[in-house]
Amino acid sequence: MSSPTTSSSILPGAPQLAYRPDGLYLEEVNLDALARKHGTPLFVYSKAAMLAALAAYQQGFAGRNAQICYAMKANSSLGVLQVFARAGCGFDIVSGGELERVLAAGGEVGKVIFSGVGKTRAEMKQALAAGIGCFNVESEAELAVLSEVALSMSKIAPVSIRVNPNVDPKTHPYISTGLKGNKFGVAHEDALRIYKYAASLEGLKVVGIDCHIGSQITEATPYLDAMDRVLDLVAGIEASGIAIEHIDFGGGLGINYNEDAPPTADALWRELLAKLDARGYGGRKLMVEPGRSLVGNAGVCLTEVLYLKPGEQKNFCVIDAAMNDLPRPAMYQAFHAIVPVVQQRATSSAVYDVVGPVCESGDWIGRDRTLAVAAGDRLAVLSAGAYCMSMASNYNTRGRAAEILVDGTQAHLIRARETAADTFRGEKLLP
Template structure:
């Protein structure tokens, strides 16, 4: 198999409509990335507001005429500027910690549009969210139902809840980001759901408002979503037949993006299929909640980095850059692919060669790309594409790197 070649021939980069070469200089929207690198230094994350709003618009088209709430899954990228874009666009937020709640409120998000997910909410976080008046807790275990009810009752409140159901559907993605199978830590088993809804309805401190499922991340096929919807709607029928009304159905997020010739369905096309099934099953009038993250921000971001050294070797040649696994953890965590392209095509004087692109961190796992064909010299800048999701939000200060 030939190594992947970086997509530099065309002006626009496939899958990145707001990242393009103009006069051989890479731009995000109308801004030259070389100028940003010179002004701010590297590594540097740059995000396109237009790309984020374009991705959001696809979901909005898919839900036109429906009672639907789009909640940005902020674990993908919790930078305040990114949150502010979605808050101003009217989005809600899917959070998984008290810290994320504080960020949403600081960015101007509406607490009533917040969904609190996650398997390990603390009592302090529950109190924080109840005080803020969030819209819903997505509960993931029977024990959590009991604790949340106790916390809410002590505050003379009732916590709005949905239960996250594990539909046991294979999302056909990386095992680390699969969340809807029986062996995953998330959600409650499909066969236990009705009993747990009956238990939740009996607890003084809870108000049942919906049902939730989420099967994974970086999903590039429609079939897992359609299968999960069938499983969830079977439960909706059983729960409501037991006398427990559900005001909303939450279908989670997980839609993938194009990293390396991936072909996920467009958000509006996917939801046309899902809504047709929802209508056919008689639930088209329900309020819908979804929690996209990566698909809203992933291809909106790039990471700029400087080439420090080129290190030839017998078995491997290395392109050593100033970005590292602490800045871009996805390759080391998931063996993930990110396209890597030159920022300035005019500067390319060196011979083309195949490199492993690696960072300065003292770990053999510190790599950003394997077997990349590059025409690059020390001092030049590269752009790591599709860096808007699960890069800055997972970054660390390992090796005491800033």
């Protein structure tokens, strides 16, 4: 595709996305041309943006014994997983299906950690047979079951216990995971007793401690507070004779959706490592589980304007992407910037609610957006690399969108658009 010489970035911290005279580009690929070729809705991801986000973590951990495990629930498309597997990442999984995806993408199974509050016996057997690196365990009951399953297979399960430090991450309540009222982890005050219980079980080997306080965190203070509480526990656990080989500080670092200003990964870890060093744990093996911060700003969703519908109280811009494609606004009242793929086609602007065609009043993508658009124009919904395709559904028998991964001038189709037949392939008619 053509590559005009002038460009201007429209997303702070994401120079891969920029306007040029003939429209919006991701890396060296014209997004309008992609939409014409592949149709809409269409997700497009930048390999360079993913690797740049990963590089910030790698720079932050330079010289340290650290393992970065991509939290693949953010975006589990095989092409995306390949990018991180080839860059040396491990993976944080939360289901047996995600383990299958890691293996299909060429991930290193010894760098897989299995999180989640509801692992089944079948999933435990699957993960033990594969030889994953660690189970992040979230309850006493799970410890007992995992030990039993491991012994039935003549194996020893490596475990890290997820501790709930009761630290407020100052984020949306649905993505806050480290408070007393959340379902995740074990209570901070119960942790030492539960570690002793884990160490007594024959089918388990305690190897670490885990903490994850939430998602879309935009300041360092919650991380620093959580680190203090976790290190207090490490001291107590080791004083009781139980060695902690690694400390896992989870993920949750936010991205810029709407003039958010989270610290960069390297800046955050400079602060955290200074505290770690000051407390004497700087040489310990570290693990982190970033998800959104690696892929969120690497992706856009392209969509076409179907109709402009004026109303007494609201004007509606009806697009062909919907809540089944982009669930975050409906689920979390989340903000995504929405911009034209080609600028200034329409002669005048108006304020619209940008909505999809799904039969729900909750099917909205953006509220009160000033846009100069006409039917047939294409829009780009920004920061759509995380928790969009991975949470997409077939509601209203809508096939999931196609996905493209761009690498410089190359555009690779990494997921074909689903047809209606794809959505009911596993169903059976009555005799």
